[in-house]
Structures are given as structure tokens and as C-alpha cells.
Amino acid sequence: MTRDVGLDDELPDWAGAKEFYQKYDPKDVIGRGVSSVVRRCIHKQTGQEYAVKIIEVTPERMTLQQLEEVRSSTSKEIAILRQVSGHPFIITLIDSYETSTFMFLVFDLMRRGELFDYLTEKVTLSEKETRCIMRALLEAVSYLHANHIIHRDLKPENILMDDELVIKLSDFGFSCHLEPGEKLRELCGTPGYLAPEILKCSMDETHPGYGKEVDLWACGVIFFTLLAGSPPFWHRKQMLMLRMIMEGQYQFGSPEWDDRSDTVKDLISRLLKVDPAERLTAEQALQHSFFHRYGKECRHFSPYRKFKVIAWTVRASIRIFSNYRRVRPVTKELLLCDPYSLKGVRKLIDACAFRIYGHWVKKGEQQNRAALFENVPKAIQLVLLSAEGEEGPSSMVDDPPN
Ligand code: ADP
Ligand code: MG
Secondary structure (H helix, E strand, O other): OOOOOOOOOOOOOHHHHHHHHHHEEEEEEEEEOOOEEEEEEEEOOOOOEEEEEEEEOOOOOOOHHHHHHHHHHHHHHHHHHHHHOOOOOEOOEEEEEEOOOEEEEEEEOOOOEEHHHHHHHHOOOOHHHHHHHHHHHHHHHHHHHHOOEEOOOOOHHHEEEOOOOOEEEOOOOOOEEOOOOOOEOOOOOOHHHOOHHHHHHHHOOOOOOEOOHHHHHHHHHHHHHHHHOOOOOOOOOHHHHHHHHHHOOOOOOOHHHHHOOHHHHHHHHHHOOOOOOOOOOHHHHHHOHHHOOOOOOOOOOOHHHHHHHHHHHHHHHHHHHHHHHHOOOOOHHHHHHOHHHOHHHHHHHHHHHHHHHHHHOOOHHHOOHHHHHOOOOHHHHHHHHHHHHHHOOOHHHOOOOO
């Protein structure tokens, strides 16, 4: 669908794009969307670098109806971006130009790219780093919702990072205004991040529709993925994945969760509530103790607190000592038969897997971080297969994708 807009291409309406090309010098491609190409570009007068999203709206490539849809959704995206630009955790739209065949949206350049790629590089993030990212994301979402805007496509590919690893929310292609009490019915977003009510509403005409709570569900999915390295809802068969979402079937089961606090699990489970009425709002999520436990505190001397610290230190020392005595020695046998049970080895295996298979950790529709975690030794596959009984083979025993 997308055609690169190279400098040497003959643009049919050069005159319309003149203003953009007079001001900016487009360079290498840094990202691609369904009908857009994003390039680094240089502001000729100042030498400052920006990113330009070039959206093609040519009749040769789409039907008249699609053309009209892309045009009107991009105009809506520009209007919303203009309204929200300036927030510290939302991408800034610098300029926009429209011609009959191309639309140019100039943004601040986010040099570290997508949170998705950052996560692929790091495999999983610490609670501390996740706290920083999620606080920024929830603040951005809270600001949008306070302005009656719903994003509808929150996912790590649409969260960009600058040199200092500060995140900014981008891609407002599916966002729209939603007045209090108003509901939507349109099925849009990315499968793994869709809230249960979006799916239910598309299957049931009598469903009342969905609201801004869908963004908080997506925040829960992102939250989970940052800490576990794989998404909460995933199945190679998409229908089964959608069923898991509608039933809110997920688990803090992978070994990564052993090292995570109950506080963070509590917050995630309050975001991944199937009933939107029970789900936390962005403001409520920001008030959760996960974001305040380590906040700056002004503490005065208290004998009771001092006693608690000493008691805690003694208890922790006893626990460390007894754990040390119980710890299994790392033997060759253990390394061979169950390497994944050792935290250090586990991290190494995951990091190597991401480095090797990163090329098929796909984005968008086929996004599949989970596939990297589902390869199970043959013996366990057989046990799983027999346990499944009459239900038929699960994704675990399918052939791995090429
Ligand atoms: P689409 O709506 O087609 O998904 P996006 O706005 O999400 O388009 O942009 C596609 C990709 O381009 C992003 O996922 C990201 O990798 C890259 N990108 C977009 N904006 C910027 C930016 N300001 N700085 C750096 N990269 C960007
Ligand atoms: Mg996008």
C-alpha cells in the first residue's frame, strides 16, 4: 500500500508540497505505518532534525471511499494533535501540510524510537523503569481523557522515546472526541490490546458500546508486557486469543512474576478488569501505592520506625541465611535439564532469543512477542497434549513459524 516518497520521485502535485520541501529536507525512513512513511527530516534554516509522517492519498492505490476515509481520519488526527501538543508526555506536532495526494505531519524527532524496540532489546524491564514509563503514559492518558479524547491504539509501537528515555505518546490515527456518557461501537485498535467490551460490542448489537475505559485496559496490557516480556493475552489462533481477552483469562504465571511485587500485580489486575465499570481510571491508577511507595518523603525521627527497621533487618538476614542454605547448587545436570529455573541463565536465554529471533518478533497485526516464550521441550509438549484430551492440539504443539 505504501510508496516511498523519495526526493527523486516525480510528485504529481509538486506545487502543493512545495512549502514543505522549501522548509525541510527529508532524509532516511525511520518508520512505516499502514498508509504512511515516517522520515527523519532537517529544517533547512536551523539545521534542527524532526520526523515527518508522509501519508499518501492517491487514487491509484485505494478506492474512493478508502481515500476519503484516510483523508478525513488524518484531518481528525491533525486537529487532535494540535489540541494536545505541548503536554510533556505527548508527541508535539510542529507543522502540517496538505496536498491533494500527500499529507505531511512534522513532529519532534524521538531518537530512541519505539518502546517496542527498547523492550525487545531489554527483554523485560525492572519495576523501577516500568514505574517511570507507566506513570508518564497514565499521565498522558489522564490528560487526554480530561479533554474528552480517547486514543484507542495504545501499544508499545505507538509510545516513542527520546535520548533521555523519556516517553511520548504518538499515533493519534484512531483517536476521537468522546463527550461524557457518549459511547462508541466501531471495532478498531490492535488485536492483543483490544478491551473485552470492544469485542463484545462488535458481536452483539444490543451491547451499549464502549468508552474511554478501553485505553486503561490497553495500559494494563502494556504494563504486564513490560514486566513479563510477553503479553498477557496471546494465542496463535486469534479466535482463542480473543476469547481469552473476553473472559479476562491471564496469569502472573511465568517465572518473571516470581520476582515482582504484589503491589504491581494488584495494580495490573485492577486495570485488566473485564467489567469497564470496575476498571481503574487513569487518575485512580496514578494514586495507586505502586506509584507512591518510593516517592520522595520527608521523614522525621521516630523510635517506632527505627525499631521496625532493625526488626526487618534481622528478619531479612535470617531469611537470606536460610535461603542460602537451601539454595540448590548449580550443577551440570541442573543446567542441562532445567536451565530456565535459574534466573541468570533465564535472562541470558531470553536475551539471546530476542537477539537471534528479533526479526520475526513482528509488529502490528502479527505482533508476537509471546511466540518467543512458547517453545517448550518435546517431553513437556507431549504432557500438555495428553492433558488437553479431546480439546485438540494447542498452540504449544503447532509448528513454530518460519
Ligand atoms: P501509523 O499511524 O501508520 O502507525 P505512526 O504515527 O505510528 O504511524 O508512525 C509509524 C512509525 O514511525 C512509529 O511506530 C515509529 O516507529 C515511527 N515514528 C513516528 N513518529 C516518530 C517520531 N516523531 N520520531 C521517531 N520515530 C517516529
Ligand atoms: Mg502506529
